[in-house]
Amino acid sequence: MSAPYFHRPADGWVGDVIPFAHADRAFLFYLHDRRDPARPGTSWNLYTTSDFASYDYEGVSLPHGGLDEQDLNAYTGSIVEDEDGAIHLFYTGQNPDFLTPDGDLPAQVVMHATSTDGMQSWTKHHDETFGAPEGYDAADFRDPFVFRPTAEEPWQMLVATRELSGPDRRRGVIARLVSDDLVTWKPETPFWAPGRYLMHECPEVFELGGHWYLVYSEFSDAFLTRYRISDNPFGPWRVPEHDTIDGRGLYAAKSLELGGRRYFAGWIPTREGESDDGAWQWAGNLAVHEVTQGPDGELGFGMPHALRASFTEQQTLEFTPYLGAWFGSPTSPEVSVPDGYALTLSPPAPESFLLSVDLVIGPETTECGVLLRAEGDEGYLIRLEPRRGRMVFDRWPRRHTGPAQWQISGDVAHQVELERPAHLAPGPHRLSVLVDGTSCIAYLDDKVAMSARIYDRSAGCVGLFVGEGTVAFTAVSVATQS
Template sequence: MGVLYRPEVGAIADVIPFCRDGVFHLFYLHDHRDPARFGPGVPWRLLQTRDFVHFEDRGVVIPTGPVGSQDQWIFTGCVVEHAGRFHIFYTGHNHHLPPVGRPAEAIMHAVSDDLVNWQKDELFAPLFAPPGYERDDWRDPFVLWNAEEQCWWMLLAARITAQPSNPRPSGVTALLTSNDLMHWQLRQPLYAPNLFYTHECPDLFRIGDWWYLVFSEFSDRHTTRYRMSRSIRGPWLAPPDDELDTPAFYAAKTAQRDGERFLFGWLASRENCSDSGKWQWGGDLVVHQIIQQPDGRLTVKMPQSIAASFGQIRPVQPRPVLGQWEVSGNAVRGGRVDGRSVLVLGELPDTCLIDMQLTLEAATREAGIALRADPEKHGRWHEIRIEPHKNRIVLDRRSPHCRTRPFDLERHCRLQPGAPIHLRIVVDGTCVVVYVNNAVAMSGRAYESFGTGWGLFVNEGSARCELSLRTR
């Protein structure tokens, strides 16, 4: 049984998390990927979970509007509670409207008494982009109560219309305010850096003395980033590493429970279920736990409930293939200063958790884990590669002739020579999610299977490792 949630039909896209009474209500955009069967449009569905492992599907909660309506596609929004009722502000999207002179996007409203049964609010006047903003890029409302200013804030992914001084429309995090959630006034943008095409899925929260603004952008790296400030008004500062995962993880938003904050995003699938296919919109749910560091930076780690769900210990069967190796139970050591060393570790279950402490000895160039490997064809596999000389970790595919460059996914890591590196790797079908030192996440896909095994490799150096393999 898999651990990363995906609907039986289609894919999970943007997740809108809301926590109440210990239960996470995960509203999400459901892309059926079959318009011939389900018709055009994207509805909101609802999942409920306490542990990110067991889910209850409550079905469609906001259906698509009729053909030609403003909300034929129900795009991203938010959930808030006020005066005993729950409110959803969502993006009504229809890309067929601009050719007939109407905006593609507007902010719309729905209400509920129980978080499951929702009614679209026909009395709410849809919020369209005002003059000075691109009318077809006005989406992803995020609403919160600003206790300092005693009013509601609404953040939006928006773009300022092109100006002579800036001929390219520029992405901003737009700001509106309200006293009653019904009537909204435009304010100056909260964040306008002139860096990105747009700031999708904005999310704003506070931990301690710091405010954090999370958003996703597709103009540079197609990734989820964050900024930090001592004030809710900014200025919004970029940390040394502002990415929260790879470009394969997108549209992430957060929710808190009992003082712990979690990040919910989707791991994109690829066309034709191929390593060479184009990245798609939507895929499988990935959840990270956010940790604030003493200097205010954010890091992420695997939620403990997900790790605990892998309770079955599986045997590891080390067998040297290349180089010199010493094996003592689940502890191994080996390498070769002038070439590659490979140690096969047995069969790799379809869904599993690999937990390991890997120490690269001085001057070792590379080492890592081989996935979906054939012990007789040790040059073909997917690999999680540690590169201390570049301070990075890479998810790649290796063939006898070359690495497939467009496949690369990487994350920057601070790797100290001779210091143990703690890796936690979730493999769930084609999904691979790696955590480095309980601080850095790297999510990606591995479609092609070269075999059913897994192993350890070291290139031009030596390493020692203690590891375990667990299943659910």
């Protein structure tokens, strides 16, 4: 069943998203994962939206090929519109029975389809299929992204691939090809070869506010979507202070512009066994962040404005102290615990809601934040740590590794793969947490996003906590959609 905020179809899960804006709507194509052991093929399915608050599910858009066709698996790519209004879809074709020239692994190739009826149907052009040019790994040649810096320049195609020599984890490169007609493609010098990662999946380039951005996802240092900034579309690229879009909880994010705003769409991965301790899996639920831009070009990531506005049923929460000497009012609690810990709890919250917390952090505060689905001092924690400059996701109790009291994964201070760097200077901040079923996203000051899964606890209170510090929670509310 599709969740109201974080969507997925009833018969599958959302993999890599390929966003495209057309006729004032966002077309969110995605790789449809059925998790069928028979592996019958991967199609491009589609969600559409005009505001990222409500969605229409359109089902299969680009069907995958048959067992004897190169595109049994139609993997990630991109979409552009040409001067005549025809829409071109470039995608990765892969079939386990179609091997590379050396016969070791399935080949990955670039394939082409077009539409002249507003993407109601696609015509595949199998005769235009091509694989990796000389010098690149034919088994890793995927995720073609096509763009044109200006109308006077040739079309550019970026492809995630690998060089054939060098340390294995450093061979990732983004290849570049050019075309005047979107049919014939000529290899050029590599677009980006930093000698840094194993692979740069789902590459993308766009311009925003006078800056150019390169976006890619990597899984060798960490499972993250990263970005770089430049003054022109071909680099050189600089690394911003905080170069990630989210943590491990959102992967393969790519963007589009709609209504003068830019949005990133990706997927929140599920966990094996639908358990907090389960391994992360490929594919999950659709999630979208709205972009803000700082004066130096650094990007921030917040909740889509129309989605926030859709939460019209708002309730101010009243809190009852559980630990510590709280003062202020039940709706605006404050506490000062220079060398201790304090917790205050609300009545039970709905299963799905938007939590908004305005707080003022005092100097030299070690930690503060919110407890979700709480029962006493147990639950999921969104913890702000000003001294360490980060927002983290934690839970209590943690995983037990044995019968002894100390066997509680105490050496893992939080879910480190979800950790987000953040500026947490003393003063006012806003924390927004969107909770829905087994998914949640925390947004700090509409600049920092942290996505997570919450399986093992399905209900409970909202808690506010402070550890070694002084914090005033000036306004706390829960809202639902009408």
